[in-house]
Amino acid sequence: MPITLGLIVVGMIVYFVLLRVRRGSRMVAEVIDMPSDVRTAARRLGYKRRTDVHPVQGIDDPQLALGTLAVAYLSLGKAPTPAAPALLKHDIAQDAEQARSMVMLGRWLIRTCDGTQDAVTRVARRLRALDGGGSVQSLSALMQDGEEDETPAQTAARTEVEGILRPQ
Numbered sequence: 131m132p133i134t135l136g137l138i139v140v141g142m143i144v145y146f147v148l149l150r151v152r153r154g155s156r157m158v159a160e161v162i163d164m165p166s167d168v169r170t171a172a173r174r175l176g177y178k179r180r181t182d183v184h185p186v187q188g189i190d191d192p193q194l195a196l197g198t199l200a201v202a203y204l205s206l207g208k209a210p211t212p213a214a215p216a217l218l219k220h221d222i223a224q225d226a227e228q229a230r231s232m233v234m235l236g237r238w239l240i241r242t243c244d245g246t247q248d249a250v251t252r253v254a255r256r257l258r259a260l261d262g263g264g265s266v267q268s269l270s271a272l273m274q275d276g277e278e279d280e281t282p283a284q285t286a287a288r289t290e291v292e293g294i295l296r297p298q
Contacts, residue, residue: 171231186252195257197232206283254294263295
């Protein structure tokens with residue numbers, strides 16, 4: 131009887147150790163899932179990936195959220211805009227390197243969502259949580275600088291963002 135009880139205890143210990151190892155391997159896989167250039171950009175901007183929440187919820191800087199929204203808005207346009215870093219440098223980023231990092235990290239954050247429109251909604255809600263909707267004017271100016279002729283998707287995104295960020 132004591133031998134059987136000892137085997138059951140050893141079996142339970144092995145089971146719990148395997149569960150913890152599996153959970154740890156999942157966390158490592160999520161971190162490794164980021165490409166190295168995105169990891170470098172995230173480090174440069176101070177973004178820290180938390181494994182227990184969606185990557186967009188890990189944004190702690192309103193400027194990064196604004197940059198991600200601008201990248202998402204531009205990607206809803208007719209053609210991909212290579213001028214996104216220049217636009218961000220002009221309105222949000224401090225220098226060209228920070229603007230490139232924002233574009234790189236913003237594109238990765240958009241890919242983690244189910245689509246660009248979903249990314250717009252998630253990031254706008256996160257921006258609202260970070261600054262209480264105080265960045266509506268700077269975001270509107272940024273979106274107006276982005277494209278003169280908006281696509282219907284961009285118009286819908288602008289309307290949705292302004293609705294989410296509108297002070298109540």
